[in-house]
Amino acid sequence: MRLIGITLMTAALLLNISALQAQNKGQELQRQADAALEKKEYTQARYFYLQAYAALAEEKKYDAAAICGAKVSALYHRENMFKEAFEVLRNADQFLTQEEREGGKQLAAAHYPLTKERIRMYIKLKNVQRTDEQLSRLEELAKLAANDSLKSDVLYTRANYYYTFGQYAKGDEAINQLINQYKSIKAYDKVTSCYKTLIDIARKGGNAALLARTYERFILWTDSVKALTAHDEMAQLKQQYDQSQLIIRQKEDSLSSKQYIIIGLCILAVILAAALVLGGVVLFRFILLTRKQKKAIAVANEHNELKTRFIQNISSQMEPTLNTLPSSLPGVQALHTFAGHIQELSELEQSLTQPYEMEEKNVNTFCEALADKVRGRLQPEVTLTVNAPKLSVKIAPEPLEHVLLHLLDNAARYTPEEGKIWIDFKKRGAHTHQFVVSDTGCGIDEEKRDNLFKPFSEVKDLTLGDGLGLPICSLMATKMNGTLSMDTTYTKGTRFVLELHV
Secondary structure, three states: OHHHHHHHHHHHHHHHHHHHHHHOHHHHHHHHHHHHHHOOOHHHHHHHHHHHHHHHHHOOOHHHHHHHHHHHHHHHHHOOOHHHHHHHHHHHHHHHHHHHHHHOOOOHHHHHHHHHHHHHHHHHOOOHHHHHHHHHHHHHHHHHHOOHHHHHHHHHHHHHHHHHOOOHHHHHHHHHHHHHHHHOOOOHHHHHHHHHHHHHHHHHHOOHHHHHHHHHHHHHHHHHHHHHHHHHHHHHHHHHHHHHHHHHHHHHHHHHHHHHHHHHHHHHHHHOHHHHHHHHHHHHHHHHHHHHHHHHHHHHHHHHHHHHHHHHHHHHOOHHHHOOOOOOHHHHHHHHHHHHHHHHHHHHHHOOOOOOOOEEEEHHHHHHHHHHHHHOOOOOOOEEEEEOOOOEEEEOHHHHHHHHHHHHHHHHHHOOOOOEEEEEEEEEEOOEEEEEEEEOOOOOOHHHHOOOOOOOOOOOOHHHOOOOHHHHHHHHHHHOOEEEEEOOOOOOOEEEEEEEEO
């Protein structure tokens, strides 16, 4: 009897091991397929993925089975065997649909990789209509699966598709939606990760348009994230400053109350001679405590002084103009202009990633119109010359006019009688051109050149100008995908170069 019991236990153990091996068969086949794919043995990988798909489907591991089916299809269409690739996807979808009917449960996450693989093939076949249909289907599946990672993957797929077929506005919209979901919660590391993922998708898919646009925006983001981080740090510093001020006020209130107690005790000591010794001891203790508190407050004030300097520097920008308010109206006008410039700077900084609308314009006609607007402001016998060919180029008319008019106005203001002003247009390549404004005026002092395009670089009387004109123009140039700079090699006056890339 004992021998029979041992035999039965051994048989049961062997059955359990066999069942476990059968359950892990699909995973093992998938592992072998992944290994073959890594070695670029594509035919062998396709065979193992097909076997893994069948085993995982039998084990009812639908998500893993669908991934294997999608990889089988990808390996077929890699060799341009589109008929076989579509057949695999169709069979896999039919199998999942049948399982949904029998089990009464949605398998949206399993359908997702199959639909995504279909989109890849339709993009490769340049079939826009079918790609649009599958993109809508992909979005529905992501919603049904209620999976945030799938929703983000849909946006990656949309961006890749739109840039492949030249739908850049929609591509930008998909990228903005993807980026803003993390930017709004200040998850800057995830924003950077999104840009890197997009660049990786573009490289693997050979999507030059997506690669160029994403890389350009990534460079701008890398620059702007420093400002955003600094802004957040400043907010934290302000909060710490306010908290420190509150603590100081509380300590000062506590100190005042204790001083009143000391005074009361002193009066009581005079009135009650019998309690003189006790009053002296109490007074001595309170004096020591007061000295310690004053020292603690002095240390706290020293630390907070460093934190408040930054805020004081900002407010000091307004002091020269505020001093003029009681006596003259120009000061009020200067404040309005200053506030408007600050608002304009803020709006430009927030919208740097949103490009201006471009239009085809005749360069000569455009520049002549600008010159006509400025000629009435020239000093006597000053000549204004336009050197621009009758050539049509793509420009953003309004911001370009703003920048050039500001440069021409400055030239007109500082160019003396019988002087000269030029506005030149130069081609610097297939996608690069320059607008150059030169004059024979007094020029700009060398010590001021480094901060020429930096706002708030010095405390000024705002009635004499707030110095924000060139910083605003520089931001507009950046938003037009260009740069504004001063030519320091020009010594006969002042020359500014606006270089644009289209």
